[in-house]
Amino acid sequence: MKSNQNIRSDQSWHIKNVRILDPFTGVDSAGDLYVEDGHFTDTKKSHMTVVDAHGLWAVPRLTDMHVHFREPGQEHKEDLLSGSRAAAAGGFTVVATMPNTVPVIDIPALVDWQIRRGQEIGLVDIWPIGAVTKGSRGQELAEMGMMQRAGAVGFSDDGQAVDQARLMRAALSYAATLGCPIVQHAEDRNLSQGSVMHEGEVSSRVGLPGVPGVAESGVVWRDVELSLLTGALLHIAHVSTIGSLDAVQYGKARGARVTAEATPHHLFLTDQAVADWKTHPVTKVNPPLRPESFRQALLEAVASGLVSVIASDHAPHHRDEKSAPYLDAPYGISGLETSLGTVLTALLHSGRMKPLDLLSRMTVGPHRVLMMDYPGVVAGARADLTLIDPHHRWAVDPTRFYSQGKNTPMAGVELTGRAVATMLRGAWTMRDGEVLG
Numbered sequence: 001m002k003s004n005q006n007i008r009s010d011q012s013w014h015i016k017n018v019r020i021l022d023p024f025t026g027v028d029s030a031g032d033l034y035v036e037d038g039h040f041t042d043t044k045k046s047h048m049t050v051v052d053a054h055g056l057w058a059v060p061r062l063t064d065m066h067v068h069f070r071e072p073g074q075e076h077k078e079d080l081l082s083g084s085r086a087a088a089a090g091g092f093t094v095v096a097t098m099p100n101t102v103p104v105i106d107i108p109a110l111v112d113w114q115i116r117r118g119q120e121i122g123l124v125d126i127w128p129i130g131a132v133t134k135g136s137r138g139q140e141l142a143e144m145g146m147m148q149r150a151g152a153v154g155f156s157d158d159g160q161a162v163d164q165a166r167l168m169r170a171a172l173s174y175a176a177t178l179g180c181p182i183v184q185h186a187e188d189r190n191l192s193q194g195s196v197m198h199e200g201e202v203s204s205r206v207g208l209p210g211v212p213g214v215a216e217s218g219v220v221w222r223d224v225e226l227s228l229l230t231g232a233l234l235h236i237a238h239v240s241t242i243g244s245l246d247a248v249q250y251g252k253a254r255g256a257r258v259t260a261e262a263t264p265h266h267l268f269l270t271d272q273a274v275a276d277w278k279t280h281p282v283t284k285v286n287p288p289l290r291p292e293s294f295r296q297a298l299l300e301a302v303a304s305g306l307v308s309v310i311a312s313d314h315a316p317h318h319r320d321e322k323s324a325p326y327l328d329a330p331y332g333i334s335g336l337e338t339s340l341g342t343v344l345t346a347l348l349h350s351g352r353m354k355p356l357d358l359l360s361r362m363t364v365g366p367h368r369v370l371m372m373d374y375p376g377v378v379a380g381a382r383a384d385l386t387l388i389d390p391h392h393r394w395a396v397d398p399t400r401f402y403s404q405g406k407n408t409p410m411a412g413v414e415l416t417g418r419a420v421a422t423m424l425r426g427a428w429t430m431r432d433g434e435v436l437g
């Protein structure tokens with residue numbers, strides 16, 4: 001991307017010769033964009049700084065609705081500043097943060113604090129997801145209504161499931177009255193206990209304890225039924241098994257308000273990566289990487305729209321923690337800075353999906369799940385925009401991540417496509433890979 005002016009020298013921009021891909025309005029056309037005072041405008045003005053964006057895509061409101069920023073309490077892994085910088089570097093203008101910090105985000109004051117700290121940093125909009133139960137202990141419901149009034153966009157005990165069916169039913173009923181979703185990390189811990197990877201041919205070969213897909217899909221089936229019973233919005237986080245996809249389809253066919261998200265790593269990698277990385281726990285993630293047949297089903301579900309959201313489950317950890325033996329290391333992959341490239345490589349350049357449809361999974365999709373409105377690239381709308389070079393080839397180098405978490409099995413992998421500039425409220429937060437602020 002070429003520009004004749006320095007960064008942030010001006011707050012009005014004329015972005016020239018760009019392909020506008022706007023899943024909010026369905027527009028896919030070449031043209032120019034004008035930004036002034038933080039918003040899109042129809043009017044070209046002479047004082048606007050010209051940015052030649054020939055060959056690039058302009059996409060509004062790239063959103064990652066599942067990230068772990070670890071603050072408060074685990075700032076040695078990530079904090080709101082390093083997480084925000086990783087988001088801007090990855091091309092994102094909105095992230096929804098999971099509440100499994102220390103302490104857990106289960107009261108309105110903590111929701112309010114996260115939002116204000118995010119605004120102070122000013123690199124990405126932070127939408128907190130509050131805990132379903134107090135301390136995410138799965139015993140009694142948290143003050144969801146009060147957290148929503150403070151700005152929480154949904155509720156989850158992510159990291160673990162809301163196990164008890166009676167409590168899950170109550171949570172869904174309560175959330176239904178609030179008009180926001182329960183985001184379920186579907187995992188039967190009784191079945192998954194002690195497991196570190198998917199149970200199958202590879203786990204037998206490498207000799208690590210595995211978990212079968214039913215530990216996830218069993219909970220999804222139950223919750224889909226509870227969603228039908230309560231009429232509540234249920235969102236399944238990081239769906240990864242064929243059985244879970246069948247359950248979501250079953251629910252949708254019967255009118256359940258159920259949605260699901262897939263992660264880039266489940267769309268790109270299989271459990272073979274565990275064998276390839278030998279005993280390095282960089283591939284240890286929950287839910288685990290699955291066999292090729294599961295990955296193909298997931299790709300198909302994203303393409304068909306059964307899965308309407310792609311989210312990274314960005315889970316940074318300290319290097320020392322991820323250097324532990326496979327059995328002891330924490331679960332998670334640092335994903336914000338590889339998400340877009342991985343998704344474009346797996347779904348666009350493979351010919352499976354068209355750009356507008358694919359980008360809807362990272363824009364309109366999460367907005368609908370979280371019941372958030374955004375008009376798209378229209379005059380008067382907030383100028384949150386990502387410029388993407390869809391053909392840029394690059395190799396993943398975690399040492400260059402803005403995230404503190406360098407833990408990724410994507411290291412060295414060649415991807416095609418990446419964000420080259422990110423704009424939040426009309427100001428650049430990243431240009432040419434460099435985060436500004």
Ligand SMILES: [Zn+2]
Pocket residue numbers: 158159160185237238286287
């Ligand atoms: Zn989770």
